[in-house]
Amino acid sequence: MALTWHLIKYVADPRRREPRNVGLVLQAQGRSIVRFVGEDEQGHVDGRQVRWLNLQVDAYRTWIDYYRRKALSGSWEDVNRLERRGRVKNFYTELGGMRFDEDVRLDAFFDELFRELVTVERPVREPRVSPLEAGIEEVLAIAGISPTRHITVPGRYKPDGTLTQVSFEMGYTNGQLHLLDQVPATPQQGPLYARDLLSRVTAARNADSAHSFLAFYSSTQAEQGSTDLDEVLLPLEGVALTVDVDDRDEAVSTLQHVLLI
Numbered sequence: 463m464a465l466t467w468h469l470i471k472y473v474a475d476p477r478r479r480e481p482r483n484v485g486l487v488l489q490a491q492g493r494s495i496v497r498f499v500g501e502d503e504q505g506h507v508d509g510r511q512v513r514w515l516n517l518q519v520d521a522y523r524t525w526i527d528y529y530r531r532k533a534l535s536g537s538w539e540d541v542n543r544l545e546r547r548g549r550v551k552n553f554y555t556e557l558g559g560m561r562f563d564e565d566v567r568l569d570a571f572f573d574e575l576f577r578e579l580v581t582v583e584r585p586v587r588e589p590r591v592s593p594l595e596a597g598i599e600e601v602l603a604i605a606g607i608s609p610t611r612h613i614t615v616p617g618r619y620k621p622d623g624t625l626t627q628v629s630f631e632m633g634y635t636n637g638q639l640h641l642l643d644q645v646p647a648t649p650q651q652g653p654l655y656a657r658d659l660l661s662r663v664t665a666a667r668n669a670d671s672a673h674s675f676l677a678f679y680s681s682t683q684a685e686q687g688s689t690d691l692d693e694v695l696l697p698l699e700g701v702a703l704t705v706d707v708d709d710r711d712e713a714v715s716t717l718q719h720v721l722l723i
Contacts, residue, residue, distance in 0.1 A: 474515065486579060513651075615669070
């Protein structure tokens with residue numbers, strides 16, 4: 463059996479050319495197996511698992527759909543043709559290798575390849591609570607709100623798109639479901655997190671999965687990092703209520719008014 467595998471690479475900054483392997487395609491006897499970093503068994507992408515790659519999650523999902531469609535339809539040459547035109551900057555593919563093996567078990571071989579070539583073991587760190595997270599916990603406690611942690615709801619990334627699952631950090635139900643998340647107010651992470659949250663909020667809204675959405679941030683963090691808060695929060699305007707945990711009294715009042723009344 464002839465086996466061919468391709469690595470899918472992502473470059474955060476094309477000028478620095480520091481690619482990371484984010485996906486793998488294995489082809490054998492007309493069959494293709496495809497997997498990407500951050501995907502669960504159903505193919506859903508958890509944006510929190512790929513934030514360390516500094517990529518836009520909605521763009522990542524689009525490329526995943528593209529590569530998977532081309533691989534499963536036997537149209538991989540379309541990928542090569544697109545790359546030869548030089549139009550792809552952040553994502554590209556590379557022939558990983560070829561092998562002939564009559565006795566290979568495809569799924570086991572694919573799992574081994576993925577572990578060796580794609581899965582990145584990040585250093586294990588002691589859990590650390592950030593000032594923003596501490597502020598969130600404080601205002602929730604004062605407001606008397608005990609949310610459900612790490613909640614998943616139905617979502618559609620396009621109004622007429624396929625129903626999928628979307629993750630949020632917290633959810634609170636008081637007759638209606640409210641979804642809560644956070645946006646770090648830093649120049650590097652803030653805009654990225656905001657776009658990711660906007661994508662998830664939009665998907666949940668398209669599926670009518672929640673009554674309201676709240677995004678926590680820290681004005682102190684923004685001041686310390688000389689962050690333009692408008693740049694960070696503007697993408698969320700009109701779809702989520704932003705709550706400054708450093709204005710504690712106002713934050714508590716907002717939470718009680720929105721979630722408890």
